[in-house]
Amino acid sequence: AQSVTQLDSQVPVFEEAPVELRCNYSSSVSVYLFWYVQYPNQGLQLLLKYLSGSTLVKGINGFEAEFNKSQTSFHLRKPSVHISDTAEYFCAVSDLRYSSASKIIFGSGTRLSIRP
Amino acid sequence: SQTIHQWPATLVQPVGSPLSLECTVEGTSNPNLYWYRQAAGRGLQLLFYSVGIGQISSEVPQNLSASRPQDRQFILSSKKLLLSDSGFYLCAWSQTGVAGNTIYFGEGSWLTVV
Numbered sequence A: 001a002q003s004v005t006q007l008d009s010q011v012p013v014f015e016e017a018p019v020e021l022r023c024n025y026s027s028s029v030s031v032y033l034f035w036y037v038q039y040p041n042q043g044l045q046l047l048l049k050y051l052s053g054s055t056l057v058k059g060i061n062g063f064e065a066e067f068n069k070s071q072t073s074f075h076l077r078k079p080s081v082h083i084s085d086t087a088e089y090f091c092a093v094s095d096l097r098y099s100s101a102s103k104i105i106f107g108s109g110t111r112l113s114i115r116p
Numbered sequence B: 001s002q003t004i005h006q007w008p009a010t011l012v013q014p015v016g017s018p019l020s021l022e023c024t025v026e027g028t029s030n031p032n033l034y035w036y037r038q039a040a041g042r043g044l045q046l047l048f049y050s051v052g053i054g055q056i057s058s059e060v061p062q063n064l065s066a067s068r069p070q071d072r073q074f075i076l077s078s079k080k081l082l083l084s085d086s087g088f089y090l091c092a093w094s095q096t097g098v099a100g101n102t103i104y105f106g107e108g109s110w111l112t113v114v
Helices: none
Strands: A004-005 A010-014 A019-021 A023-027 A032-038 A044-050 A056-058 A064-068 A073-078 A087-095 A110-116 B003-007 B008-014 B019-026 B032-038 B045-050 B055-058 B065-071 B072-076 B087-094 B109-113
Touching: A004 A064, A004 A087, A010 A044, A010 B019, A010 B072, A019 B087, A032 A064, A032 A073, A044 A056, A044 A064, A044 A073, A073 A087, A073 B072, B003 B087, B019 B032, B019 B087, B032 B072, B045 B065, B055 B065, B072 B087
Parallel strands: A010 A110, B008 B109
Antiparallel strands: A004 A023, A019 A073, A032 A044, A032 A087, A056 A064, A064 A073, A087 A110, B003 B019, B019 B072, B032 B045, B032 B087, B045 B055, B065 B072, B087 B109
16 A cells, blocks of 8 residues: 655745655555645645656745655655745555546645744 | 635634535636545645546545535535534645646635534
């Protein structure tokens, strides 16, 4: 069975500092990986996804993530954060064998708070 | 481009009253549709999903139900709300075999049962 672990429930950082949000997964088969962002009182917005190819994936708002198969990780990074990045971030994994997203597994979320 | 809308955005309902949340998707056909719930301070819980008209799968036992009367319409209902039904409800869609089954979410609906 698949699982997703977001190691940090909260990450406080200062504005313009770099940030890394950690995500580890477990699966016996190949997977697709996603990061979503949820701003207060809004739905989830897709930040980026890894389907195949280059292990470094660039997304919106200056975020990027690197797929590391040997470490089963998909950490999200941004070199310099802004106040507007304050939000909750969700990592998700989807099993290649399924045709719908009903089997997609979401992590418990990491709350990123930016201090001025 | 595809869009997804759900309404109402905010709802305050008394215990025992009925519920109807509606979601529609535009710009695509035969989408897979989903209802998630996000309780305060907790992660996402898949409630229902549908791969076609009239086809509903329930992931958790509860007093909620879902229906898909049209291809791009998904409705979440309850005959009698409980306090525990309070939360943030998210409708979502994906397309079979497209982009790794990437799932796209609506804006969400806040339900407070009082």
